[in-house]
Amino acid sequence: MSGLVLKLNPKERVLVNGAVIENGDRRARLAIMTPDAHILRLRDAIHPEEARTPVRRVCYAAQLVLSGDMDPDDAQQQLLRRIEELSQVLTDPDSRAQLAAATEALIARRYYHCLKALRRLIPREDRLLAASTR
Secondary structure: OOOEEEEEOOOOEEEEOOEEEEOOOOOEEEEEOOOOOOEEEHHHOOOHHHOOOHHHHHHHHHHHHHHOOOOHHHHHHHHHHHHHHHHHHOOOHHHHHHHHHHHHHHHOOOHHHHHHHHHOOHHHHHHHHHHHOO
16 A cells, blocks of 8 residues: 555544545545645644744744644755754754654655654653753
């Protein structure tokens, strides 16, 4: 099976091409076969006021593409530039791997996978910011 597979919990909501879809009372598994569909789990959504750190700002920009609020062509260079800026700061091997995965997904126009890789950096960023404020 190719494409994106979403595993949804009961009552979980997902945004697909601008439409909010809510799962029923049971767990569900959906295979998204259209490669350029805009999909965003609402539980993963970052609200604009939460996008105050470098990683969250990049995630938010990727999210705007998925929600259909930003043109993918306009976002491509901006996202690549921001990921490059993050790679100047997050130099450990795991962060580099996530940034490489995000870049690869972005170049392939797989924005959900790009966002997923970038979101894995949020806990690391939180730890770094907490350590710097001590």
